[in-house]
Amino acid sequence: xxxxxxxxxxxxxxxxxxxxxxxxxxxxxxxxxxxxxxxxxxxxxxxxxxxxxxxxxxxxxxxxxxxxxxxxxxxxxxxxxxxxxxxxxxxxxxxxxxxxxxxxxxxxxxxxxxxxxxxxxxxxxxxxxxxxxxxxxxxxxxxxxxxxxxxxxxxxxxxxxxxxxxxxxxxxxxxxxxxxxxxxxxxxxxxxxxxxxxxxxxxxxxxxxxxxxxxxxxxxxxxxxxxxxxxxxxxxxxxxxxxxxxxxxxxxxxxxxxxxxxxxxxxxxxxxxxxxxxxxxxxxxxxxxxxxxxxxxxxxxxxxxxxxxxxxxxxxxxxxxxxxxxxxxxxxxxxxxxxxxxxxxxxxxxxxxxxxxxxxxxxxxxxxxxxxxxxxxxxxxxxxxxxxxxxxxxxxxxxxxxxxxxxxxxxxxxxxxxxxxxxxxxxxxxxxxxxxxxxxxxxxxxxxxxxxxxxxxxxxxxxxxxxxxxxxxxxxxxxxxxxxxxxxxxxxxxxxxxxxxxxxxxxxxxxxxxxxxxxxxxxxxxxxxxxxxxxxxxxxxxxxxxxxxxxxxxxxxxxxxxxxxxxxxxxxxxxxxxxxxxxxxxxxxxxxxxxxxxxxxxxxxxxxxxxxxxxxxxxxxxxxxxxxxxxxxxxxxxxxxxxxxxxxxxxxxxxxxxxxxxxxxxxxxxxxxxxxxxxxxxxxxxxxxxxxxxxxxxxxxxxxxxxxxxxxxxxxxxxxxxxxxxxxxxxxxxxxxxxxxxxxxxxxxxxxxxxxxxxxxxxxxxxxxxxxxxxxxxxxxxxxxxxxxxxxxxxxxxxxxxxxxxxxxxxxxxxxxxxxxxxxxxxxxxxxx
Numbered sequence: 001x002x003x004x005x006x007x008x009x010x011x012x013x014x015x016x017x018x019x020x021x022x023x024x025x026x027x028x029x030x031x032x033x034x035x036x037x038x039x040x041x042x043x044x045x046x047x048x049x050x051x052x053x054x055x056x057x058x059x060x061x062x063x064x065x066x067x068x069x070x071x072x073x074x075x076x077x078x079x080x081x082x083x084x085x086x087x088x089x090x091x092x093x094x095x096x097x098x099x100x101x102x103x104x105x106x107x108x109x110x111x112x113x114x115x116x117x118x119x120x121x122x123x124x125x126x127x128x129x130x131x132x133x134x135x136x137x138x139x140x141x142x143x144x145x146x147x148x149x150x151x152x153x154x155x156x157x158x159x160x161x162x163x164x165x166x167x168x169x170x171x172x173x174x175x176x177x178x179x180x181x182x183x184x185x186x187x188x189x190x191x192x193x194x195x196x197x198x199x200x201x202x203x204x205x206x207x208x209x210x211x212x213x214x215x216x217x218x219x220x221x222x223x224x225x226x227x228x229x230x231x232x233x234x235x236x237x238x239x240x241x242x243x244x245x246x247x248x249x250x251x252x253x254x255x256x257x258x259x260x261x262x263x264x265x266x267x268x269x270x271x272x273x274x275x276x277x278x279x280x281x282x283x284x285x286x287x288x289x290x291x292x293x294x295x296x297x298x299x300x301x302x303x304x305x306x307x308x309x310x311x312x313x314x315x316x317x318x319x320x321x322x323x324x325x326x327x328x329x330x331x332x333x334x335x336x337x338x339x340x341x342x343x344x345x346x347x348x349x350x351x352x353x354x355x356x357x358x359x360x361x362x363x364x365x366x367x368x369x370x371x372x373x374x375x376x377x378x379x380x381x382x383x384x385x386x387x388x389x390x391x392x393x394x395x396x397x398x399x400x401x402x403x404x405x406x407x408x409x410x411x412x413x414x415x416x417x418x419x420x421x422x423x424x425x426x427x428x429x430x431x432x433x434x435x436x437x438x439x440x441x442x443x444x445x446x447x448x449x450x451x452x453x454x455x456x457x458x459x460x461x462x463x464x465x466x467x468x469x470x471x472x473x474x475x476x477x478x479x480x481x482x483x484x485x486x487x488x489x490x491x492x493x494x495x496x497x498x499x500x501x502x503x504x505x506x507x508x509x510x511x512x513x514x515x516x517x518x519x520x521x522x523x524x525x526x527x528x529x530x531x532x533x534x535x536x537x538x539x540x541x542x543x544x545x546x547x548x549x550x551x552x553x554x555x556x557x558x559x560x561x562x563x564x565x566x567x568x569x570x571x572x573x574x575x576x577x578x579x580x581x582x583x584x585x586x587x588x589x590x591x592x593x594x595x596x597x598x599x600x601x602x603x604x605x606x607x608x609x610x611x612x613x614x615x616x617x618x619x620x621x622x623x624x625x626x627x628x629x630x631x632x633x634x635x636x637x638x639x640x641x642x643x644x645x646x647x648x649x650x651x652x653x654x655x656x657x658x659x660x661x662x663x664x665x666x667x668x669x670x671x672x673x674x675x676x677x678x679x680x681x682x683x684x685x686x687x688x689x690x691x692x693x694x695x696x697x698x699x700x701x702x703x704x705x706x707x708x709x710x711x712x713x714x715x716x717x718x719x720x721x722x723x724x725x726x727x728x729x730x731x732x733x734x735x736x737x738x739x740x741x742x743x744x745x746x747x748x749x750x751x752x753x754x755x756x757x758x759x760x761x762x763x764x765x766x767x768x769x770x771x772x773x774x775x776x777x778x779x780x781x782x783x784x785x786x787x788x789x790x791x792x793x794x795x796x797x798x799x800x801x802x803x804x805x806x807x808x809x810x811x812x813x814x815x816x817x818x819x820x821x822x823x824x825x826x827x828x829x830x831x832x833x
Contacts, residue, residue, distance in 0.1 A: 033103070033128040034141075039095035041065060041088075046072060047132045051256070052079075054130045056093055061183040065093055067105050067114065069134055069150060071256060073272060077279070079134055079157040079258060080150045083114040084185045101126035101147070103138055116148040133252065134159045155185070158259040160250045166196040169244040176261040190265040196246035199368050199396060200238055204265055204285065210293040211265055212286050213407055215361045217248075219395035224361035227283050229414040235627070253627045254619050255562060274563050282561065290409050293364075297332025298404035301357075305412065313408070314355055315426035332404070337423040341385040353427045354378065354390075354419040361409035362391050362416050366399040381421065389420045495570035499577050502526060502536050509538065515588065516640070525584060533584040534569060538577070553580060553656045562627075564620030566643055566653040585651065587644035594639055595711045605648070607745040607754065610706050613650045614757065615782055617642060620652045621699060621775045625692040633659050633690055637698035638679045639705060659690070678712040682767055682796045693769035696778065700764025704728050707757055709742030725765055725795040732758050757782070762792035 031047050033039055033054075044055035053072050056065050064087035071077040083105055092108030098115070101124040105114040116138050125141045136150035151162045156178050158164065165174040175193030179185045190211075192204045202214035202222060215224015217238050222228055235251040250259065256272035258279075267285035272278075289295055289309060290302035296310035297319075303309060310324075312333035318324035319331040340351050371377060377398035381387035386402040393399070393416055408418075505526030506513050515523045515535060524536045554571055572579040587593060590613065593601035605613075617637075624632040634641075636657040642650045681697035683689045701712050704724055712724040722730060731740045737755040738746065745754070760781050766772050771793060773781065780786045 031130050033095065033097075035097045035125060035127075041091040041093045045130055047130045047134075049132045051132045052130055052134045054136060056088075056091070059179075059183050059185060064089055065091055066185060067093065067095065069130065069136055071134075071258075071272070073256065073277070077258070078155075078185070079159055080136065080153075080155045081185050082150075084155060084187060086113040088113065097126060099123050101138070101140070103128050103148075118147050120147075133161045135162070156261045158250065158261075160252045160257060163247045163249040164193050164202075165245050165247050166194040166200075167243065167245045168196050172245075178261045178265065179263050181263050188263060190261060190263070192261050192267055194238075194246060194248045196240070199366050199399065200246055200248070201364075202248065204261070204267060206265060210364075210407075212267075212291055213293055213364060214285075216366060216393070216396060216399065218393045223393065223416055224409070225285075226411055226414050251627070254622055255627075271561060280561075294330070294406045296329045296408070298406050299333040299335075299408075300329055301408050301410055303410040313357070313405070313420060315420070315422040332406075335423075337426055339385070339388070339421060339423055351424045352382070352421055353424050354381075355422050355427060357410070357418045357420055359411045359413060359415040360391075360418045361407070361411060362399060362418055363389070363401055363405040363408045365403050365406070366391070366401060368397060368399055370397040372397065378419065381419075387421065389418055391416050391418045497570050497572045497579070497581055499572055499574040499579075501528070502572055502579060502581070504529075505534065506536055526581075535582040535584045537580040537582065539579065553654070553658070560623075560632075560655075562620055562623040563649070564616045564651055565623065566651040582653070585643035586646040587648060589640045590642040590644060590650060590706075591639035591711075593644060594705060594709055602744060605745070607747060607750045609648050610745060611753070611757070611782075613642075613644075613648070614703055614706055615779065616650045617652060617702065618699065618775055618779045618782065620650075621695055622779060624652075624658075625695070625775055631660070631692060633692060634695050634698075635659060635684075635690060636676060636679070637695055637702060638676050639702065639711070642702070681769070683769060691769060692774065693772045696764050696772045696775055699775065699778070700761045700772075701725070703757060703761035703764065704740075707742065707745075707754060707761070708740055709744065728758055729762060729792075729794055732762060756789070759789050759792070762795065763790065765795045766793045767796040768793075 030037075031045055033045060039045075041056045044053045046053040050072050052069055054067070054069050057068050057070065057078060058065055059078075066078075066084070066087055067082040068078040069080040071079065088107055090108065093113075094106050096104055096106065098104050100118070100120055100122065102118055103116045103126075104112055106112055118138070126138055126147070127141050128136060128138050130136050134150075137146055138148040139146050151159075152174060154162060154164070154174065154176055156176055158176060163174065164176065165172075167173075173193050175191045178188040178190040180188045189207045190204065191208075192202065195201050195203050199216035201216055201224075203210055204212040213224065214222040216222070219238075222236075236248065237251065238246065238248045240246040250257070257269065259267055259269045261267055265286075268281060269283040270279035270281050273280045286292060288304045290304045296302045299313050299316045300310050301313050303311070308327065308329075310329040312318060315336055316333035317336055318329075319334050320328075323329075323331055369377070369380060371392075372394065374392040377390045377392045377400070380398065381390040381400050384400075384402075387400050389401040389405060391399045405420075503509065505528050506524040509522070509524055513525045515525050517523065521537065521539045524538065526534045526536050528534060554568070566585070567583045569581045569583060571581060587601065593599055593605060596602075621634070621637070624634060632655075634652065634655065634657070636654060637652065641652065641654040643653050644650055677685070679698040679701050681690070681694035684694045684697075701724075705712055708724065708728070710724055728737075728740050731737050732755070737758045738751060740758060741754055760773075760778060763781075764772055764778065777786065781789060
């Protein structure tokens, strides 16, 4: 009886397994397809670092099957589709190799639905590999040469390192094409790509008609995209080759990013939010009606802040007044007075002149002439009767227009100055003369009124205002624009908190909620009314150095987006009070976790966690140094400026000392050395010379501290008269590196990896910047992409260092050198000599 029941059970189990086999997905343990592998609907291959995978999927509300590449985080993120216009209606799809080496997709009736379609006819062996950048590559296995790639045939998504192209001779383009709708990936009517004639630009087309235009590429940014004037938008490149092909590509990043051409015709850039496991929108091409191509017609100016948004450029009037007043601006504007085609040289006002229109997205159809001198542009335009406008960009040179000005837009504080040619009387007419009289009277009256109001307000409440806010919002708002009047910097999407809100959140800044203190001021833990926990960094009124660092941190960190950088939530500026509000980090600073022997982390921070902290800090530095359009040098990397979340993941904080480099800058000099002794690179401490390699030096010191569990500024070996760096060098050089390691993480399972980390750290703390690896190379060494390591030179601070090495101009407390102290957030400032 028991045997019979057992047999029935086996039969039932076998039936269930057979029934579900078609629905199971098998991941082949490879990133490569070869001729001996049959790839079916249920199979996937995953790239080496598990970023992308190749497999079959069905879109929402669609049972058809498609062969696609998608981000491994979700099958809803298909970035390339093979058979967009010939879907499978069942799960019979199979991928094989043809006789001549093409990758072929067939259905159950052996009909070819898609092929790489390389035209060579001779037989050859090939393989297909999915790369970590999402590129599916077909290679000749004999020669190793690439014969086809999916990046040359994009679908609707632009990925980092993917290229959209335009050949100015053959007019062959590589473009993005939208889906028909959200359920059908068949190519739709919207396309986007590069238009390289004259001055290269990116376009969105609807059935071939322009719908959006990026403005000219100036060598660094697309000048008609306001967000690109921020140094933190993901960087792009544009170049051309000898065949006349221009290439536009996003740079490689350390985070998951994509630019999708969606079914509404918009380009949307998103980044993967690891914590929330969703895609955050970081940029959209078309934000408002002014972004739509030629909204205001020829010679119409579009400004989203105006009502109505369209107006005629000065010297022009609507072609059809009735249509214009009804909100139909497509017919545009026409000149009131025709050009004289001569330069005004007398008081009668005859001739032509130029009207300056600042902060613009310059019109379409610009003709380029290379010149670094703006006056050359003016002279060339004035000497050509057909020239009606000109502009100058330092990277482009002269741009001129001889056709009606279309798709002209006014920005707020960014853009290019356009000089419009007008008949002289339009530059100095009677109405202008009246304005010369009226404006001073009005301004004078307003100024007197303003002074009276300010005097009253000053007596009521002495308020030193540092910022001008364009919107007044509550503490739970999500967007504000702050403007520093001296720097003219716009910082968007930064909430402004009231002093009362933060005072209540920290229980009137009670000492029980104090997290730390330093040269900037005090840091408190706070609880907002909505339950969110925050960290409040309060600038000390007695701090003479805080105001500059405060503004610098607001400007630098407000736009940074990386999982290993602390997130700035908002700020507060009221009277003498200046505060920064951050996300609260449960495990506080790495400093306390590493060096406090009574801290509970001593039993938690095993080697795996410490190695993850090292790698993650490195990835944060890589983002600062390479993944922004401009390099950002932190200049004060140390354990107290590394915070740990609830999962012990590190986030770099305190950007008050950070400096931004231009794209062509490699180093900077300063007479005001800032940072902390023990973490400063020699060239920075001695000469005020800093670069990304000075951050690498600090990172090397940090690595040695994480490995040893000892603080560099407190460590002194009496027997050997060595600093922490010197001790690490001596023990490693004697092949006794394990004696340097913190005993709480000493494990035979990780000995080789730990000693390798000491080796890498010693490469980072070498005396000369050129000898140190870049942070990108350091990460490759840590991940063993680079296996063989060069031999390091002895660190310059191998012996115990003291003040005599750096002079006497420090404001640092003496307790910083070799003795216990509680000021973990101190900022060192050296006055230049």
